[in-house]
Amino acid sequence: MLFAKILPKKFSSRLFLMTFIAGLIPIIVFTVLINIYGSRIQNEITRIIEEGYRQDMWHSEMMLREMGEASIYGRAVEMAQQLDMIIESVPWMTVADLQKDIKFRELAVQNISQTGYTYLFESKTGMVRFHRDRRLENKNLRRIFGDLPEFQAILARSLRGPSPANGYYQLKAGDGHIMKRFIYIIPLNHMTADDVRMSVAATVNIEDFSTPLQRSQEIHSTTKKYLTNALNRVTQSLRHSGLLFMGIGILTVSALAFFMGVFSSRAVTRLREATARINQGDFSGPVKVSASGEVATLVEDFNKMVDQLATTTVSKQLLEASEARLKIANSELRKEIAERERTEKELATEKERLNVTLRSIGDGVITADSTGRIVLINNAAEQLTGWRQEEATGHDLWEVFRTDGETPHISVIGGKGPQGGQKEFEASLNRKVLVSRDRTERIIAETRSPICDKEGNTLGTVIVFRDITHQKKVEEELLNARKLESLGVLAGGIAHDFNNLLAVVLGNISFAKMFIRPEEKVFDRLSEAEKACLRGKDLTYQLLAFARGGEPLRTVSHIGRLIEDSTRSCLTESKVDAVFSFHEDLLPVKIDEEQMRQVILRMVDNADEAMEGKGILRIGAENTTIDPGSPLTVKPGEYVHIFIQDEGPGIAEEDLQRIFDPYFTKKQMGHQKGTGLGLSICYSIIKDHGGVITVESETGKGTTFHIYLPAVTEEAHQEAADAAQSSGEIQTGRGGKGKLLFMDDDEGVRDVIVEILIHLGYDVQFARDGLEAIEQYRAASKSGRPFDVVIADLTVPEGMGGKELIKQLHKIDPRVRAIISSGYSNDPVLDNFRKHGFQGVVAKPYKIEELCTILEEVMNNVRTQVS
Template identity: 45%
Template sequence: MPIGSFTIWDLVDIDDLKPLFDGFSATTGFSAGLVDQSSNEVLISSGWGNLCRNFHRAHPESALACQDSNQLLSNNLQTAGEVRIGQCRHGLMDGCTPIIVEGRHLANIFSGQVFFAPPDPKRFRRQAKLYNYDQEAYLQALAETPVISEEKYIASLRFLALLATTVTKIGLANRHSQTQQRKIENQKALLSCLINSIPDLIYYKDREGVYLGCNKAFADFAGKPEEEIVGKNDFDLFDEETACSYREQDRAMLVSGQANRNQKWGLYPDGKKVRLEAVKAPYIGPTGQMLGLVGVNRDITRLKQAEDQLAEERELLLVTLRSLGEGVIATDNNGAVVLVNEVAEQLTGWRQQEATGRTIAEVFRILNEQTGQPCATSVQRVLDSDAIASAANNTELISRDGTRRQITSSASPIRATAGNIIGTVLIFQDVTEQLHMEQALRRVDKLESLGVLAGGVAHDFNNILTAIVGNISLAGRMIDPEHQIQDLLATAEKASWRAKDLTKQLLTFAQGGHPIKETTSISSIIQDSSQFVLYGSPVACNFHNTENLWLVDIDTGQISQVIQNLVLNARHAMPDGGCIDIYCDNVPAEDAGSYLQHPGKPHIRITVRDNGAGIPAKYLASIFDPYFSTKQEGSGLGLAIVHSIINKHGGYIEVQSQVGKGTTFTIFIPVADQVFTAIEPQTTRLQQGSGTIMVMDDEECLLELTQQVLNHLGYQSVTARNGAEAVERYRELLQNGETLDAVIMDLTIPGGMGGKDAMKAILEIDPQAKAIASSGYSSDPIMSHFREYGFSGAISKPFRIETLAQLLAEVIAEPPTATNNS
């Protein structure tokens, strides 16, 4: 509080000051008084004579004169030590000196009631009469009033003023000290409140480890009030193990002189266990000397739990990312890689540790598959546009080792809570096998569409060929073997059989067509077919076969056609000579790719590789399409037929080629798991027979031809134009007691019941019935599995008379079995 806020009362104790004034008066004989400057109140009066005490200041009117004299005497006193002397209105000499402390006029010291010369009695008699004093007593008091020299009076007055001022200053100093002490106490109280408001555990010790103070939080932890902690050490407050640990940490900090930080477990008196982050720092005094240490322990239990939970969530995230089938790369907002999951590591060839901090363009290298030019990553487009971005089609990922993969990818921004982008996440997938499968499916769709047309054409054409071949063959047997027309008939029959080969190729495309399979080793078929095509050419062929090559279920004729087509294409690609390498090896089930028709099943793999001109990349996706060819003389059916045959064998074919280096075809065929036993008998000897045969066909010319052939072979015949008619006639003949030795039935009757349904109905009438399936669709599944449908044999149109004769003889001679009812 400033000095202007105090009065003389606040600075000195008046009762302590009065003895000084009394001593002064007793020593000097002068009166002395202390008067407050602000209130004009007399605070001390010492040594006052009877003249003033009993008369001048006792009478109301004369007392006013005394006050006026005092006021006039003390007015405008400005300087400490200044002495002003004057005669009061009653004739006595008075003096006044101010008490001024730090420029503040607090009080005045008055002294006097003396005479510098003997007084005039007459004046005092008049004053006695004026104020109605007791004249005798008044004059007696006048006689008692001292007469002194002016110099002595002034010196004594100044001494008294100096003494009073000194005492006042001492009081002021005490007041200042008290004020400062209160400030210190207030600050200490404020600091204590602040420290006690802090939830952290705060304490300070001297260099010997004795506690000098602490806050409430630490007192709660120690289980004692602060006053019981101060003066104690750790061994007084905690168990020995804990105290030893604290003491070692204290010593380490005091020796190093540097703050240290560690984490430790703490135990409250109630058993509550907390994780503390402890900081100990030097306690430095005003002179810079280290007096001890200050400790702050923060409860980080929840923070630690949050960190542990965050670590668990991060681990869960990493496990999730590792479990994803897609590659995931996260970047910061500058495009630098911060995270790579395992799939991304496998696809890019970059490990997490190696990729971190590198640019996304360095780790995730992509090209346009068609142009071969580098592409900008989706990540950069996200950072530029602040939106989700996907990679363009035909994107290839180039891994660190140079492996190329076709991929799809998209990138999204990673946003903070405030909505700003803090990074990106790139998700990509290897779709190489998927695209291969889609290409294969598209080829299948194209072939199936063509197959519907090809199957119908081939069926009708085979019916026509049956009539032609049958009549030619029958005519040749009806004339002299030496007749000159025999050569013409033989040429015509040979041409017809060549036409059958063409229809067989067309039937490869037919909807639902199946090869007539047998279980065999494929190595000899490959070698024979290749050597046949390359005979007389400047192209060599090397065969590389795995020992113990697994057996396969194949149509040997169709597979031979596949090999011939591929080898022929390779030969055309090397007109000046070259080398073809053909590899055959086993593919275990676990290595069978998901793009195969039968993934997870063992296969054999056939690889046909040449070092010819190669196929441009832009044509590779179309080479299996029907009527697509890069050769002027090509029909465009060769590779389409190859693809169809392999597909109908449950296999898969793919091609790789590089211009100027050559082409490689790879074929996968499932390993054999069932034996098919459809046999088409072949013989040159015409075998005669006897009995009655029913012929069912919708073609009139074929009915007539078959009747003539049967008559020529010694059989009688009955005809029907559809399945319903055949069933009805069979029932009638059976009811009339007549027997049929066999039935020849066409499987396909447009608009009517075919052979399959007719066979089922006939077996219900006669379970011992014997029948031969006949079809222009040689690849009809019934033809290769005829016994499953109740037939005893099968013959494809067109057929030779010798073949029909042998088959009829075998079927009629076959004893009835229960399999006919299957």
């Protein structure tokens, strides 16, 4: 009874108070629970984060180590393959030769990541041969790492047999820090010329692998801190927000309860107001009353009456409301139409922009749908395939994009992406031969990628490709040049040694002829032997055309007469008719006429054999300009273009790529049949002249060779002619007086030449190399009887040669007079001997008359200066 007295008298107030009290109960419960379980939730979340991080760190560390080991393994295998290729290509080089090769050292010693590097050691002995710390080279790994048992175990496994070995070992750094390193050792397949097999060792500090983990730990600490702070803020925010919203909710519900009470008590009043509206023709809606009992029954009956009246009476208000709704719907429809038109316009603009972009790029682009039908093809693809856009659209992809070696079916897989379980496309770059519509073949590089929607469904494929035929041709020409360069090194060495041998033979023959009268029969035999030696000199001259260290002895010449004379000489006994065509103002070229004559003779002889001694051979020359964008691998400028066109059966397409390779021939090997060196020699000679030689041929229609030689101006030609005229006539002699110093590393050459010069009346001393010659020259100068002339060999394999000797002698005596001699008869120093400080030059092998002539000329210059 007391509680009933406390409650308000009005129903609405009572309802408000009871609702408010009921709302305070969940607020109290919420506050207690969030204080109890908030800290527990926070600790549990922190524990889950730490546990997940430890598992992720463990898996990440294992994965990074595996990736690092795979990277080191790949790097070591790649280096081993490259080094094997180099050692295989230079079988004559020893370990010492390779240590002198800068490019080989750069390839053998490389850095890996931050602390890693590679080095080479002998597979059997463990002797280090290439290391970034050259102080460790030529030292044994057992001694270098003797106190590292883990490393010694890995090294022992590597030395036991030709198989890879790897593992971890600990190394103490200079600051005392213990580093753990990983090493991978793989032996090479090929051995050097001195039968040494080397192994590649790639080593790296494993801290390089764990650097991302350290960064991850820092990020985790920061993230954990942020998450903890965020969780605290969320808990506090939840507590405050919960109390706030619950309080607002209680007040709101209480207010609603108050108004509901008021509303329930005013049911009769609203019925009266509704009756008044109906009298005025307003049937806007039924009366809503939350009361029960008779009042509710009364309201329901009243609402039924209003519904019956609304169906039979036209309401002005309902018509106006309907009209307003129609206007709103019409306005929204107009907005939707305008938005759709704007979207369609933007799509059309974007499509046009895409078409313009695809048609302007240089790469070919073809797109196909999921059934393999072509949807789009740009201008570059039209030119490469021979199909126009309107022709190709709708055709199968394999009909338009046909490549050699590919089956005539390209499946474009549709369906789901990774979630669907079907096969996905992977972008790949391949080189293939594209066969166009007119059967033209081009080498292309292509990339294929899938076209997918947002859900991962494959809608089709896109192919991007480009023509790399010219790039491939340039790569093959460079490879061919490297092959010829390697062969040239061998040819140059053989020619040099053979010239020294001929010098000994020719010198002894000349010396023997001095003691025999010309009318004696043996004199003629010695003369024939002398001529044979000189013919051998011509043979070495051809070999020296291959030598990498030699250059042609060039003179400015008009090549037209040389071409015509050489051709007619070669076709003397042939029925082939030569037709010549030379430009009237053909520019001169700076050439070695003897070498160029060999080129023309070889080319014409090959054409004569191809035409089987009958037909017309067209030969000509014209001036041409090579622009920077030309596919020819020469410098831009003015050139003389020589062409030799035959009517033979042509050259097979598969042979054109190897036509200039050494020892490549379709003839039978043997004497006067074919050696495979003819076109290789021509290629080398033209290359040494700064030019290029190319070939084009079609089976059944003949072959045309094109030669491009750098042209020179008429002024250069006139200067060369004036220089030759000013050199004067050479006088010969058979004897002389003077003190000579003869330096040559070949004992046979040294003995015979010194003996001949002494016989002719000269005071001669000899030296074996440049250092010995310097000592003798210095001693003679101090004694007051200096040497009048020094004769020096240009090349001394294991000592100082003539080029360095003359520099040192000029420091001792600026007026020194010297003659240079060499078995490399086409060495650039011989061609420009005066620029290097020499007064005369003689190429081995030489007749004694040639040497005496040069000596007499130099001695006369000495006497003239003295007088």
